Amino acid sequence: MSVNEIIQKNPTTQEIDASCRVPLLVLFGGAALWLGVGSVLALVASLTFHMPEKFGDCPWLTYGHVQPAADDALLYGFCIPAGLGVALWIFTRIGQTPLRGAIVPVVAAHLWHLGVLVGLVGIFVGDSTGFAWLEFPRGGSSLLFFAYLLLGLWALMNFAGRRESRLFPSHWFLIAALFWFPWIYSTANILIVGWPVRGVVQAIIAWWFGDNLVFVWTNLVGIGAAFYFLPKFTGRPLQTYYYALFAFWTLIIFGSMRGIPAGAPVPAWLPALSALNSLLLVVPVIAIAVIGWKTVCGVANQECKGGSFCMIKFGFVSFVLSALLLVATACPHFSRLTQFTWLGAAQTQLQLYGFFAITMFGAIYYILPRVVGIEFAFPKLIRVQHWFAMLGLVIFVVSLAVGGIEQGMKLNDPGVAFADVTKNALPFQRASTMGLLLLVIANLLFALNIFAMILAWKWSVAKSVFAAVTAPLEKSEVKA
């Protein structure tokens, strides 16, 4: 069927879903792989706190190599491609327009995952740039940038050519995210890595970038997706459009102008402005929480049972908690207590895994069977996976948050020797390893279902190709 024919006739939902099949399989398949790799790396990094003396002969196993690699594998390997895939699908669905030229996003997705591979290898061989969330050396980051441009452009072209012209709140969030990343990623890579600016301006840009990626970008995509799925699951429209508009504006205004920690050795107006905007973040957080509450609560309870709806609800709650934690750590007194402690790591994990990754799990579990047309091979494992993910997350975040506050109180008391501060933090770090272990299991179960789906799809393609090749030729074809 040619493109024009598709446009002329009203495409069915199945046709729209099918048009996204291959790009989404590549994006989600790679994402599932990196998710597993990232959590195993995080586990290895965490083992340093159980037996630090064991890692001295192999540079690849030291904390300074493994921990950044684990963080980047989660963020760049899983979160971004998963988010882009979900955004692409949402555009085609609400735009009522099948994806055209699917080969471009397929190539872009392969480039993206190649970029993550190159970047991770770069970190392990010591080519890290040394800035948090920006460790990938030039080769990896250029591939990522180029792949993102291709994917983003394709999503926008699908958006521009949509048949259903109404704009939905999800659109604003997702489109803003599509623009946000190339802007901040190119700025940071050019001004820090490519042609570095002098002195602490490097650190300022790195903090600005980290906040805009880890907080703003994930919120835009995660909340954009939740604003699409929650009304879908509850059968009730988003409550309400104007709350969403308000939340969108306040989120991007306050969210994007922060990130410089309180005591940083930079001109004082930067941390002050950051702290002010961080505190004001409470406004969009309350607005978004109200939207979620009004959209979900009171609706005749949908079947949840550890399925997509459950996960997206859980992600939503994690978002609120993570953002409130961020607001709390910006309060002047509390920030002095918690800066430089494990509480920051707990908040990041709550944001990236508790909110974003779990929202993406819910979305992917919903989307994949529809676009591929095959059910998951192990549907019961979905619920098991969700339980492991929730438990692991809670153990990890609570142990590091409590440990972080304890560490902060000790760090601020010069009467406690530093050796005692680190010694006191160890039990909490060791408890967080247990959480990571559960997360590894959850991630591997997720990957198992995704890989089984990809294999089943490949098998069905192979079967149909085989059938087409071996089928007896029809007379009309012989004639032609």
Place this chain on the structure above:
Amino acid sequence: MKNGFVIFLAAFAVLASSWGAFVLAPQLQLGGAKQVSVLNSSDVYPLNRPGEANQGLRIYRANGCAACHTEQVQQAGFACDVVLTAAGKNPTVISNLISTLKLRGLNEREAEAAANKITTAGGKVETHIVATGPDISRGWGLRHSVAEDFLYDSPVQLGSIRVGPDLADVGARLPDMNWQLLHLYAPQNVVKDSAMPPFRYLFETKKIGDAPSRDALNLPKEFAPAAGYEVVPKAEAKQLVAYLLSLHTDVPLYDAPFTPPQVSTNAPANKQ
């Protein structure tokens, strides 16, 4: 769609102002920063790190040291110490007066009042500025870190978590190269219960030749290699230590003043 265009333009404006505030403005303010003069001195600060230390910064970056160490000393505030420099004509009056006054850890006004009392009694005093806060009390530095400290660093490695101690002033705190090398090779050897992984791969264990190498590590039995072998730092280890030793922030600046201890204790005493 018109609606969509407005939303797009406004979102663009928000992102542009975020960029302007956190990328452009700091660059305009700090991008042309130059060396500054050290307070009460003709010296300038900072000096470029020596070549080996700059190589060491690369090792620091490549090994992700900033995943555990910060380089930013925090400071809660200032305190003033009033120090008597000359007792004048009535030493007994002055010493009686001093025994009734609090002279350390004062705020500005208290320091001024105390100084006034002593000068009216005929003594001479100096007021010394001392930084305060937990980091300063831990001995991690004499003042808080400032932008100038990182003028010549690329990449700037501020770090964000203190799994290990702050290193902003480690060159002044632990200036012994051998200690640093031993610590890198086997942290638990010199700091009991250290959570730092050893960096043995920055060293090589080789057979002792005709004579032991000059820079072979002097290790206790527990960490020593087999008999007839010695542990020698590779170039990377030496560079990393050169970088650590180059981390000095013990210099008073206009935006982070303090009275350097050696000046405060020695100089007036010499005059007398």
